[in-house]
Amino acid sequence: MNDKMSQLYQQVLLDHNKTPRNYRELENADQESLGYNPLCGDKYKVFVNIDEQDIVTDVTFIGDGCAISKASASMMTNIAKGKHVDEIDSLYHQFHDMVRGKLDPDTDPNDLGHLKIFAGVRDLPARVKCAVLSWHTLNAAIKGKEKVSTE
Amino acid sequence: MAALSTLKAQTRSIDIATCRDDFPVFSREVHGKPLAYLDSAASSQMPEPVMRAYTDYHSRYHANVHRGVHLLSQEATEAMEAARESMRELINARSGKEVIFTSGTTDAINLVMQTYGRSQIGEGDEIIISTMEHHSNIVPWRMLCDEKKAVLKVIPISDDGVIDMEAYESMLSDRTRLVGIVHVSNTLGTINPVKEITRLAHSRDIPVLIDGAQAVSHMKVDVQDIDCDFFATSGHKMFGPTGIGILYGKEEMLSKMPPYRGGGDMIISVSFDEVLFNDLPYKFEAGTPNISGAIGMGKAAEYIQAIGYDAIRHKEQELLKYATEKLSAIDGLRIIGTAPEKSSVVSFVMDGIHPHDIGTILDLEGVAVRTGHHCTQPLMDRLGVVATTRASMAMYTRKEEIDQLTAALQKAVEIFK
Numbered sequence: 001m002n003d004k005m006s007q008l009y010q011q012v013l014l015d016h017n018k019t020p021r022n023y024r025e026l027e028n029a030d031q032e033s034l035g036y037n038p039l040c041g042d043k044y045k046v047f048v049n050i051d052e053q054d055i056v057t058d059v060t061f062i063g064d065g066c067a068i069s070k071a072s073a074s075m076m077t078n079i080a081k082g083k084h085v086d087e088i089d090s091l092y093h094q095f096h097d098m099v100r101g102k103l104d105p106d107t108d109p110n111d112l113g114h115l116k117i118f119a120g121v122r123d124l125p126a127r128v129k130c131a132v133l134s135w136h137t138l139n140a141a142i143k144g145k146e147k148v149s150t151e
Numbered sequence: 152m153a154a155l156s157t158l159k160a161q162t163r164s165i166d167i168a169t170c171r172d173d174f175p176v177f178s179r180e181v182h183g184k185p186l187a188y189l190d191s192a193a194s195s196q197m198p199e200p201v202m203r204a205y206t207d208y209h210s211r212y213h214a215n216v217h218r219g220v221h222l223l224s225q226e227a228t229e230a231m232e233a234a235r236e237s238m239r240e241l242i243n244a245r246s247g248k249e250v251i252f253t254s255g256t257t258d259a260i261n262l263v264m265q266t267y268g269r270s271q272i273g274e275g276d277e278i279i280i281s282t283m284e285h286h287s288n289i290v291p292w293r294m295l296c297d298e299k300k301a302v303l304k305v306i307p308i309s310d311d312g313v314i315d316m317e318a319y320e321s322m323l324s325d326r327t328r329l330v331g332i333v334h335v336s337n338t339l340g341t342i343n344p345v346k347e348i349t350r351l352a353h354s355r356d357i358p359v360l361i362d363g364a365q366a367v368s369h370m371k372v373d374v375q376d377i378d379c380d381f382f383a384t385s386g387h388k389m390f391g392p393t394g395i396g397i398l399y400g401k402e403e404m405l406s407k408m409p410p411y412r413g414g415g416d417m418i419i420s421v422s423f424d425e426v427l428f429n430d431l432p433y434k435f436e437a438g439t440p441n442i443s444g445a446i447g448m449g450k451a452a453e454y455i456q457a458i459g460y461d462a463i464r465h466k467e468q469e470l471l472k473y474a475t476e477k478l479s480a481i482d483g484l485r486i487i488g489t490a491p492e493k494s495s496v497v498s499f500v501m502d503g504i505h506p507h508d509i510g511t512i513l514d515l516e517g518v519a520v521r522t523g524h525h526c527t528q529p530l531m532d533r534l535g536v537v538a539t540t541r542a543s544m545a546m547y548t549r550k551e552e553i554d555q556l557t558a559a560l561q562k563a564v565e566i567f568k
Binding site for chain 1: 182503504505506507508510511512514515522523524531537538562566567
């Protein structure tokens, strides 16, 4: 396998694609938002519960799309749970910068942790939108927007 | 004329077996792998003679057309009209008056919508299209129907991607004002029986528009034999430049239609009170046209003729058979579109692997394919798939490229197993 391919389609990503975490509807969620990428038909709904201290106490998602978008959504829900909305906002921007090649997770300070596996997307401009779709959707859900599109 | 003699000098027989050497792009690599270009249905590659015709205009006789009395302008005008003649010959139109340069198929269909459509279609009238139309032959009609309160009717298709002719026949009514049909489906490869579709519509005096974007690079199109009223196609799908195409229209239809866009070239005289419109085909060609594009497309038409449709069809049917066999043998792969009459297009889905992941893996292996809905979302809905991967072949495609595709797909299966 060539380098770019093995860097992108790592076992972690493939595993999250096959068995996505927090993959369920959240009944009576405080907020929810629908994210759609019309170019490839990727569609995800993200649900969040936020407490009075602005902590995201629960976050789940449903929907379908490519492995990159699904694994990204799955890992995002894992990492966002229990965090303050400001922390999530910071991660959202860091993630965005990383996949657009503006932040190097190996040299620039960041809190991305496992999310680093999506760094390879920066070499594949057509796939950036797949990686960020769920983050846009979570961001919109937190801010109370019902729909978001990456086109 | 120097320009013209250059254009015509190249028109001799070209061997399909070696034509690939005329396409400079095939010498390049992609991600360190030889390029396997299987996306010709999105945009076909351009042979060197077309590039030369295109750059000749810019390097030797770049000037505006139909205006200047100086030599460069005369040469440009002659070259552009020669290109119109080459396109006329390619589709066997009666005269150059019936060949209007547009920016492409989409523009050509919009021309018919804005002129014939807006003047002849009203409330309660019906337009018939098929389930397998490209968005370019859906959206203009949807817009018109919304504006005029007309009704858009859609011919159903079978699961393998064949138009239901019985249903079509029963849909034709006294309110039908137009039938718009794709000649060759860009997603499925289905070749539609456009001659029979036209005959049935004409038995009720209903005009027929054919979206021929995917036809002219693969098969002989004879608009007189089909007897269609309109035929639209694009330069970049037939080895020519982007941003150029034609609308063929029967002279009797075109001459009755109001002009499309207003401006220079489409007029005989202008005052602030009155405008006298130009004759066909110029009535529909407002503004300075895409001159180099037209010249390039004309050259591409000559290139296709020099290879010959018999040779193209024979080779492409072999490629289609080979690709269908090779791909069918891959575990979990299902071909979408299995009509008996197909052009060299194979669309498919794979168990557990999204087309966009397939597209990326193939790209990294040097294989260019199209993934997504192929601008046919209603067709995707009908077939119950979100997206497909599409490998589309042309006269220059080699079996080795299909082997490269097959090997890359096996790799995708490995990764996702």
